[in-house]
Amino acid sequence: MEYDFKRLIILGQIFLLMSLGASAQIERVEPLNWWVGFENNDLQLLVKGNNISNAIPSVSHDGVHLMSIQKGTSPNYLFLNLNIHAETKPGAFDIVFEQENKETIRYSYTLNARKKEADAYEGFNSSDAxxxxxxxxxxxxxxxxxxxxxxxxxxxxxxxxxxxxxxxxxxxxxxxxxxxxxxxxxxxxxxxxxxxxxxxxxxxxxxxxxxxxxxxxxxxxxxxxxxxxxxxxxxxxxxxxxxxxxxxxxxxxxxxxxxxxxxxxxxxxxxxxxxxxxxxxxxxxxxxxxxxxxxxxxxxxxxxxxxxxxxxxxxxxxxxxxxxxxxxxxxxxxxxxxxxxxxxxxxxxxxxxxxxxxxxxxxxxxxxxxxxxxxxxxxxxxxxxxxxxxxxxxxxxxxxxxxxxxxxxxxxxxxxxxxxxxxxxxxxxxxxxxxxxxxxxxxxxxxxxxxxxxxxxxxxxxxxxxxxxxxxxxxxxxxxxxxxxxxxxxxxxxxxxxxxxxxxxxxxxxxxxxxxxxxxxxxxxxxxxxxxxxxxxxGSKAIHNGKTIHFAPENGIYVLFRMDGDETVVMILNKNENPIELDLKRFIEMGLDDKTLKNIISEDSITWKGPLKINDRGVILLTTKL
The missing domain is CATH 3.20.20.80 (Glycosidases)
Structure with missing residues (x-):
């Protein structure tokens, strides 16, 4: 009976050590890595692991400071608030977690150098499709x-x-x-x-x-x-x-x-x-x-x-x-x-x-x-x-x-x-x-x-x-x-x-x-x-950033102009099933009289003069770029 009791104590101690060992198995640290040189030098790490909130984390690395620690409501989370100095050298450093039993685990975390300057990250704009x-x-x-x-x-x-x-x-x-x-x-x-x-x-x-x-x-x-x-x-x-x-x-x-x-x-x-x-x-x-x-x-x-x-x-x-x-x-x-x-x-x-x-x-x-x-x-x-x-x-x-x-x-x-x-x-x-x-x-x-x-x-x-x-x-x-x-x-x-x-x-x-x-x-x-x-x-600056002028639709036709410098692009939407003539005098303010324009799709050329005969329903796209 005494032998069985001692065996139970030993088994209990083994189980406790195994439990502590399990708590040391960190499941996640997010973000997965970070970079040096942001405007905001603060970084918050989500750390997830079994009973990780019972551990005391520490960091000893030049330029990286552990500012505060926040336990989650769940015992399986810690949130570490770090400050990363702008002059910190990229590379890996250890986050040390000390368990209640004084055992420690080390988690290697990496700070990378940024691949390019912040202003080199160019977003999409009106020149894109x-x-x-x-x-x-x-x-x-x-x-x-x-x-x-x-x-x-x-x-x-x-x-x-x-x-x-x-x-x-x-x-x-x-x-x-x-x-x-x-x-x-x-x-x-x-x-x-x-x-x-x-x-x-x-x-x-x-x-x-x-x-x-x-x-x-x-x-x-x-x-x-x-x-x-x-x-x-x-x-x-x-x-x-x-x-x-x-x-x-x-x-x-x-x-x-x-x-x-x-x-x-x-x-x-x-x-x-x-x-x-x-x-x-x-x-x-x-x-x-x-x-x-x-x-x-x-x-x-x-x-x-x-x-x-x-x-x-x-x-x-x-x-x-x-x-x-x-x-x-x-x-x-x-x-x-x-x-x-x-x-x-x-x-x-x-x-x-x-x-x-x-x-x-x-x-x-x-x-x-x-x-x-x-x-x-x-x-x-x-x-x-x-x-x-x-x-x-x-x-x-x-x-x-x-x-x-x-x-x-x-x-x-x-x-x-x-x-x-x-x-x-x-x-x-x-x-x-x-x-x-x-x-x-x-x-x-x-x-x-x-x-x-x-x-x-x-x-x-x-x-x-x-x-x-x-x-x-x-x-x-x-x-x-x-x-x-x-x-x-x-x-x-x-x-x-x-x-x-x-x-x-x-x-x-x-x-x-x-x-x-x-x-x-x-x-x-x-x-x-x-x-x-x-x-x-x-390659059209007129479409990317040009001025826009459109004319109120008449007789089932809507005309829109995009302009930049010597480039003018014209869109004509025509909903008429039968042939119709478009009076170009209405658009005299656009300054296209007697100019040659090219059809962007067919590549045929026309002279902007007199009425424009439109035979088919659909869209016509014209440009002054020849």
Whole structure:
């Protein structure tokens, strides 16, 4: 009996030592590494490990000072606040954690030298044309990673709209030549980070690890390679980020650091009903909005599977800001697109954008404000004279109002101007914007019906819409496959179908949009049209930064001019089915009389004199550059 008792004591001591040893196994330190030489010298490290809050951390390294330590509500978290002096030498240093039993563990953390100066990070602007890609649906460059053991979603079936189809980072790398040759200067893939969700994990917006590339898309090295090759091709990379929410399977959801890490955390833990967002985005600006409406917008969950992050928690706020900066430095990004911009705490979003722009003064961020009201879109742009004094620090917003105006202008058929006044008056709203040329315009995107579907499968109207997007004083974005008339007419608005596969992105595809094989005449026509306009646009200062003058639509024709120096570009939208003459005397103030202009598409020349006979419905693009 005495022997058994002593054995139990020994076993208990072994178990205690094993427990202490387990606590020494640090699971995560985030950010994964950092850099020397930021404007803000502070760095906050999230440290996760079993009972790590019982350990006492210390740092002994020249130029690195541990300023404070914060325990999480969970015993498995520590937050270390470091100050990194500007003169600190890059390299690795140890963070020492002393356990209660006086044993220590060392974690090696690395500070890198920055690859380039802060002002060398040039964001996108009105000289760029952005190609938006849903990676799972663009091209499958590596079939080995189509399904990854251990991840929850094992669906792989191209016949199912909401299953994974296998597109990946390698697929984008393999077709950079196509994107460049088309005339695009910037690539925006929807999120490539891990979405370890049980279903519909293909779209990327339910992130379960903010520092990990989804292995079905590839690796961090592959992402870096994509960024590098984009740069080598003279293009920029925009990263799609999500500050509002994460996926319900995010690693921290099983052990939340604080009691207020996510909104409605108590309800979530007690398995009570979760309040959904009311999606009343006007509550951000509405001077009459109730506290309830504001709270439900900002604290309500976007959907059941996407927990709403609490940016009012200062540790969460810092985590999100540092994560964005980490990706900018790691990939040398040319911009960020921020999802669901009006949903998080708006004061935090100002701090987030401000922190980034402080470090990268020439950078660009575009925020998604899905509203048809230009007052709301303009509110979020930096420099706006908002009545409440709000300063967003956000350079660009997404122009949903103008997208809506373009569709309405082309679909409606009022007697006098055949609906084109919708586009004319939409552009007239630019007086409201601080810098309209920084706003991002698009014909369609990954969340709405394809433009060809919105325009009732009329490919002539589709070309008119694309020309408008590329000629307006804006930053244009084109959705992948729009150039070959991809459509969701079978189920309009169905997200899985909107994000359909790009023809030729998979082995044995019978139609290949990369080579033109199997495309219809209409598809080839639109693809060639877009390619010509994009490549002209690349070198057009008039379109990039020129003055804009437009004339009110008459008789179903809308004419817009872009001018810079001796370059004038003319866009003529004509909705008449029968031949019509355009009286050029109306445009005498443009100073084009008797000048020779070239058709950008056909390359034919005309003299700007007398009435211009227009035989066909559609768009005419003319330039004084011969």
């Amino acid at each position: 952005i190609y938006l890609i849903t990676p799972d649906r663009f091209a499958n460059g590596n079939v080995i990673n189509d399904q990854v053991t251990g991840l929850k979603d094992q669906t792989l079936n191209r016949a199912q709209d909401y299953y994974r189809h296998g597109g990946d980072i390698r697929g984008m790398i393999n077709h950079l030549d196509y994107i460049k040759d088309m005339g695009f200067t910037t690539i925006w893939p929807t999120p490539l980070l891990t979405n370890d969700m049980s279903e519909s994990s293909y779209h990327g917006y339910a992130i379960t690890d903010f520092y990990q590339v989804d292995p079905r898309f590839g690796t961090l090295d592959a992402y870096k390679e994509l960024a590098q090759k984009i740069k080598e091709n003279g293009m920029k990379l925009v990263m799609d980020q999500v500050a509002n929410h994460c996926g319900i399977e995010h690693w921290w959801m099983k052990d939340l650091p604080f009691n207020d890490w996510i909104n409605q955390q108590e309800s979530f833990l007690n398995k009570n009903e979760i309040l959904k967002s009311n999606h009343r985005r006007t509550a951000n600006q509405d001077m009459y909005a109730s506290k309830l409406d504001k709270q439900q917008l900002n604290d309500g969950w976007f959907v059941d599977s996407m927990p709403d992050l609490n940016q009012k928690n200062p540790f969460m706020a810092t985590y999100i800001i540092q994560n964005s900066i980490w990706w900018i430095e790691t990939l040398e990004l040319g911009g960020i697109r921020q999802d669901t911009y009006p949903y998080p705490d708006k004061e935090f979003m100002s701090d987030w954008a401000g922190a980034i722009m402080k470090e990268y003064p020439n950078f660009s961020i575009v925020g998604e404000e899905w509203s048809m009201n230009p007052l709301l879109v303009g509110y979020w742009q930096t420099g706006a004279k908002n009545k409440d004094g709000y300063e967003s620090n956000l350079r660009s917003t997404m122009d949903f109002p103008m997208q809506n105006n373009i569709v309405a202008a082309l679909n409606e058929n009022e007697e006098w101007d055949k609906g084109l006044v919708k586009l004319y008056e939409g552009l007239a709203n630019d007086f409201h914007y601080a810098t309209p040329e920084d706003i991002m315009i698009f014909a369609d995107n990954h969340d709405m019906s394809r433009i060809h579907t919105q325009l009732n499968e009329d490919y002539v109207k589709t070309k008119m819409a694309l020309a408008s997007v590329l000629l307006l004083p804006r930053v244009p974005q084109i959705y992948y496959g729009t150039e070959v008339l991809l459509s969701d007419a079978e189920k309009p608005g169905d997200h899985g179908l909107i994000r359909t596969d790009f023809p030729g992105g998979w082995l044995n595809d019978t139609v290949n949009a990369f080579t033109g094989e199997g495309l219809t005449d209409e598809q080839k026509d639109v693809q060639n049209f877009l390619k010509k306009v994009l490549n002209y646009r690349k």
